[in-house]
Amino acid sequence: MRLLFWLLRSSWPTTLVAALIGGLGGAASVGLIALIMRALRAPEASVPSAAGPFAALCLVVLITRVGAQWLLANLTRHSISRLRMGLCQRILSSPLRHIEEIGSHRLMASLTGDVNMVASAMNGIPALAVNVVILACGTAYLGWLSPSLMLWAVAFCVLGITTYWISSRWAATYVRRARQAEDGLHKRIQELVHGLKTLKMHHERRRVFLDHLARADALVGNSKLIGDGLFNAAITWGRLTFLIAIGLLIFAWPRFYHTDAATLTGYTLTILYLMVPLEQIVGWLPFLMWATGSANKIDRLGLRLDGIAPEETLLDQPPGHGPIRLRGVTHGYRREGSADGFVLGPIDLAIDPGEVVFIIGGNGSGKTTLAKLITGLYVPDSGEILSDGQPVTAKNREAYRQLFSAVFDDATLFEALWGLDRPDLDSRAQTYLRLLGLDRVVAVRDGSFSTTDLSRGQKKRLALVTAYLEDRPIYLFDEWAADQDPESRQVFYTRLLPGLREHGKTVIAITHDDRYFTYADKVIKLEEGKIVDVPAREAPEDLARETAPCRQIPEQGSTRMGPREI
Numbered sequence: 001m002r003l004l005f006w007l008l009r010s011s012w013p014t015t016l017v018a019a020l021i022g023g024l025g026g027a028a029s030v031g032l033i034a035l036i037m038r039a040l041r042a043p044e045a046s047v048p049s050a051a052g053p054f055a056a057l058c059l060v061v062l063i064t065r066v067g068a069q070w071l072l073a074n075l076t077r078h079s080i081s082r083l084r085m086g087l088c089q090r091i092l093s094s095p096l097r098h099i100e101e102i103g104s105h106r107l108m109a110s111l112t113g114d115v116n117m118v119a120s121a122m123n124g125i126p127a128l129a130v131n132v133v134i135l136a137c138g139t140a141y142l143g144w145l146s147p148s149l150m151l152w153a154v155a156f157c158v159l160g161i162t163t164y165w166i167s168s169r170w171a172a173t174y175v176r177r178a179r180q181a182e183d184g185l186h187k188r189i190q191e192l193v194h195g196l197k198t199l200k201m202h203h204e205r206r207r208v209f210l211d212h213l214a215r216a217d218a219l220v221g222n223s224k225l226i227g228d229g230l231f232n233a234a235i236t237w238g239r240l241t242f243l244i245a246i247g248l249l250i251f252a253w254p255r256f257y258h259t260d261a262a263t264l265t266g267y268t269l270t271i272l273y274l275m276v277p278l279e280q281i282v283g284w285l286p287f288l289m290w291a292t293g294s295a296n297k298i299d300r301l302g303l304r305l306d307g308i309a310p311e312e313t314l315l316d317q318p319p320g321h322g323p324i325r326l327r328g329v330t331h332g333y334r335r336e337g338s339a340d341g342f343v344l345g346p347i348d349l350a351i352d353p354g355e356v357v358f359i360i361g362g363n364g365s366g367k368t369t370l371a372k373l374i375t376g377l378y379v380p381d382s383g384e385i386l387s388d389g390q391p392v393t394a395k396n397r398e399a400y401r402q403l404f405s406a407v408f409d410d411a412t413l414f415e416a417l418w419g420l421d422r423p424d425l426d427s428r429a430q431t432y433l434r435l436l437g438l439d440r441v442v443a444v445r446d447g448s449f450s451t452t453d454l455s456r457g458q459k460k461r462l463a464l465v466t467a468y469l470e471d472r473p474i475y476l477f478d479e480w481a482a483d484q485d486p487e488s489r490q491v492f493y494t495r496l497l498p499g500l501r502e503h504g505k506t507v508i509a510i511t512h513d514d515r516y517f518t519y520a521d522k523v524i525k526l527e528e529g530k531i532v533d534v535p536a537r538e539a540p541e542d543l544a545r546e547t548a549p550c551r552q553i554p555e556q557g558s559t560r561m562g563p564r565e566i
Contacts, residue, residue, distance in 0.1 A: 018071040025064030026133035028057045030141045037266045080119040096377045109186045114294035121291030124284040131277035138274045145266050160241035164234045171230035178223030185216040235282050242275045321473040322388025324351040329383035344369050344529040356507040361526035367510045376401040405467035406476040416448040432465040457483040474506040
């Protein structure tokens, strides 16, 4: 019922029109039965006069059923699209920290499995609407034939529905258990995809992992098996009640009440005719139960998302590109698998335009968290961030983020340069591909990359190409050089970063390469979420000799970009 109400809320005018058309078709179907009964009672007199109405009713049934199902199928398609897109929009408008806490495996399970399950169940709604109308018209016809028999048939139907409901309640327990287990199965499959190389290299770990994967799969499969078995038993009983009803009608009813043969024949034909729509409804109910479980999961995910204030996604007047100041900024969260929370800060930090700033520290010291705070992806728990003297607030945070081009450690590549529109985009991109040594493996045509199936280091270089094309005033690199060969790493620190600085760009780089620290204007070291002092270091002589003048590359709009030809 929740799915039906949701469908009605989505577009009730279309649903109403489809229901009216379906009702007309149901009435025409029952009219066909009435004509058949009339012909059986007086074949010689009724056949000539009933041929025309019979053909007309057949045409009405055909047109109305096709029309009603098409309308409702189209409505279902749009409703599912709104469901999926609405969930995606809520994800994109929710704070990043809360999305990370939900977990990518739960998001993927809802966006794919849950939405598809709801779609599969809702595909049966058009047939459901038509079949319900046919049942209603058929019941009305039975009442016209014999009100007392109709009451008996309805009572017997209520008995069948009650017993079916009891058995389906047992099945629903296993349906919910299977749906909960699917989250764990999705997580194991995600681990399989991302950890394939590691599993191949460790036989015992692979064996244990497969055992856990098999248990997760068995839990889902066994729960589905029991749930479907209970549903099938209920469906079989539902079908059997029709045959029992016909048997009682033929053999038991005449012993207590005198009923003419024509009425009994009409009841038998009508019940046999109504068996088909009722079986379709009953057969659809297991899909409805699975879809209800999926809808509950989507609702719970939606409630977790809706329970927090969505971020402002409109571009307000952005803060000016001036100094960035962090004043008493803190951010706390609970690390996964840890009982203790982690608190970054309080952080007091100043980043001036045109500076190259390195953020260093051990693993888990808070470097990436600080980077997400600086870029506006995380919201401080306390303190404030100022850009050009203006506080970064919920109203202008979206605009503030547009000052940054970021290449994070888990850089995601899209198949095209979406959001970038300029006439020389392909040629400019090809220039950067050549400078970063990617022109032999990747090409750009009409703003789309020929491939993104690259090594981790190549993916980061391709992400850097996208960042250059964005031409924003501030660049953030999260361990960009960690996956590069020594030559590319040296070019990054000694050529690319200084080139960006010479053209007025601010650069923030998370790094572990201590031998290149002297190429930074400022080094920020974190330990357990706190900034600590960094001992001064002199540049090694060999690195100083390696630094050579760079030839500039073609200008980017009104601002020349930083990467230089080697």
